[in-house]
Amino acid sequence: MQTFVVVTPGLDLQASFLDLLDDFGVSQGLAHLLWLPLPMLTVLVSAVVGVLVNVWLERKISAAVQQRIGPEYAGALGILQPLADGLKLLFKEDIIPAKADGLLFTLGPVLVLVPVILSWLVVPFGQNLLISNVGVGVFLWIALSSIQPIGLLMSGYSSNNKYSLLGGLRAAAQSISYEIPLALSVLAIVMMSNSLSTVDIVNQQSGAGIFSWNIWRQPVGFVIFWICVLAECERLPFDLPEAEEELVAGYQTEYAGMKFALFYLGSYINLVLSALLVSVLYLGGWGFPIPVEWLAGLLGQSVDAPLVQVITGSLGIVMTVLKAYLLVFFAILLRWTVPRVRIDQLLDLGWKFLLPVALVNLLVTAALKLAFPGAFGG
Amino acid sequence: MTIASTTELICFLVLSVTLVAGSLGVVLLPNIVYSAFLLGGVFLSVAGLYLLLNASFVAAAQVLVYVGAVNVLILFAIMLVNKKETLAAIPGLLLRRVLSGAVCAGLFALLLRVSFTTDWALPGPTPVGEEATIRIGEHLFSDYLLPFELASVLLLMAMIGAIVLARRDVFSSDVITGEPVDQGLIEKARTPLLLEKPALEKTS
Numbered sequence: 327m328q329t330f331v332v333v334t335p336g337l338d339l340q341a342s343f344l345d346l347l348d349d350f351g352v353s354q355g356l357a358h359l360l361w362l363p364l365p366m367l368t369v370l371v372s373a374v375v376g377v378l379v380n381v382w383l384e385r386k387i388s389a390a391v392q393q394r395i396g397p398e399y400a401g402a403l404g405i406l407q408p409l410a411d412g413l414k415l416l417f418k419e420d421i422i423p424a425k426a427d428g429l430l431f432t433l434g435p436v437l438v439l440v441p442v443i444l445s446w447l448v449v450p451f452g453q454n455l456l457i458s459n460v461g462v463g464v465f466l467w468i469a470l471s472s473i474q475p476i477g478l479l480m481s482g483y484s485s486n487n488k489y490s491l492l493g494g495l496r497a498a499a500q501s502i503s504y505e506i507p508l509a510l511s512v513l514a515i516v517m518m519s520n521s522l523s524t525v526d527i528v529n530q531q532s533g534a535g536i537f538s539w540n541i542w543r544q545p546v547g548f549v550i551f552w553i554c555v556l557a558e559c560e561r562l563p564f565d566l567p568e569a570e571e572e573l574v575a576g577y578q579t580e581y582a583g584m585k586f587a588l589f590y591l592g593s594y595i596n597l598v599l600s601a602l603l604v605s606v607l608y609l610g611g612w613g614f615p616i617p618v619e620w621l622a623g624l625l626g627q628s629v630d631a632p633l634v635q636v637i638t639g640s641l642g643i644v645m646t647v648l649k650a651y652l653l654v655f656f657a658i659l660l661r662w663t664v665p666r667v668r669i670d671q672l673l674d675l676g677w678k679f680l681l682p683v684a685l686v687n688l689l690v691t692a693a694l695k696l697a698f699p700g701a702f703g704g
Numbered sequence: 705m706t707i708a709s710t711t712e713l714i715c716f717l718v719l720s721v722t723l724v725a726g727s728l729g730v731v732l733l734p735n736i737v738y739s740a741f742l743l744g745g746v747f748l749s750v751a752g753l754y755l756l757l758n759a760s761f762v763a764a765a766q767v768l769v770y771v772g773a774v775n776v777l778i779l780f781a782i783m784l785v786n787k788k789e790t791l792a793a794i795p796g797l798l799l800r801r802v803l804s805g806a807v808c809a810g811l812f813a814l815l816l817r818v819s820f821t822t823d824w825a826l827p828g829p830t831p832v833g834e835e836a837t838i839r840i841g842e843h844l845f846s847d848y849l850l851p852f853e854l855a856s857v858l859l860l861m862a863m864i865g866a867i868v869l870a871r872r873d874v875f876s877s878d879v880i881t882g883e884p885v886d887q888g889l890i891e892k893a894r895t896p897l898l899l900e901k902p903a904l905e906k907t908s
Contacts, residue, residue: 460760473748476775494783495783
């Protein structure tokens, strides 16, 4: 497959922006400094908007699953409902329980949210449409997501509530045990694409459109990764840390107002981020099912023409978001149809099933890579 | 001075201050939970220093291993064994503190002397940057193969030990006291591992 890979530079907004400022006589360093906050703010805003869309989807789909109508009056089809929810949380009183540890209680939600937002650094929407193409790529995401349990433990401990503490401990245990099969399935992908960088991983899948996506070469890895990602996001069927029938709301029990909203925001941003990473690792990222180079050739256009670049760039963003939200839809459907597993079943699944299967998958991938270097990345 | 070098200097200063203050907090704070959380902060600022040295892979590994595994393990241990009990006063506490303070000060003086007398090669070797991942892999499988394998054997031993400790029901009698083990309980509240035999047996 490597021989087919055609890497076109595509839309490079940074270079265009720097050139533009250079024409106005702004120095290189200052232009770079002016550029830096732009992609960060864009990604931050789109992440938050993504959460709003997500909340609306969750409400509407859950209503459809349960044959209700769901939010209806706030805007057309209730699309303003998430905004109303957000405003409500913003105006609620910020309560710190009397015997709680105020400092840790405040720091906990922040520590849960910040690593999730930092991980957006490596999510690519196009060849050059990401904040930073860091070499360690997906490894950075895995490392950052391992900080989250500390925030959960912190908020669980400082709430001075037995349900919170139990929820926090459960969350940390769950997150640690599912990180290992997750990392192993990512390792299989990395082995095939010879790089940790998310951009390289997508480029390696861009040869023959839909047929070169990693999901065909890594079906087992895809399933393992999806299960682990759901467990890391604490989505049902794995939402044990906040199992309301057993633990009231787990580590979130004592939280109200904006601090609770930070948890809420964190979990939804994490869901969107995970869906994006599944699409990057297994579903070809920004790639169209039919290679755009081939389509452009059919229409007799050069891929490097400015208009074609803009169209392919937008198509890439649309494809990434579309794939991610299809996965989000699937996750929401799972949440409202599947019952919750018990804690022992959860740990059994993680340690006794997913871990060995992920190890075998890694070994098989290595063997296939040696046997068929053409198809599995030599 | 360019923008890049100024930013680097500011980052270095902030990271060093957090590192030193955090480590002092880990040692000096009386609340062990605060110490454990501060330890996480110290590990994170060390990762930041690695990033400043262009070693992004090492930085990510530092976060994954030390913050994500070691620190979480420490927190787990503290939170699961958080017994509210008043510790008995240790005799000569002041003397002990003075002695350990003196030992630490001596070590610090030694380190200072070493750092001032060594001829540091400035500027250091050029950083390999993104190539570092490949370089580390090559080293691990060539000249550092033996330490790598020894570390894995050590981890295997620790794992087997943990399994043996957790599943004490595999033995029919306690290893140390020789008492028959209650097979119904895997995790016992008060194991008679290091306790004297109860006085009941003498009377019967």
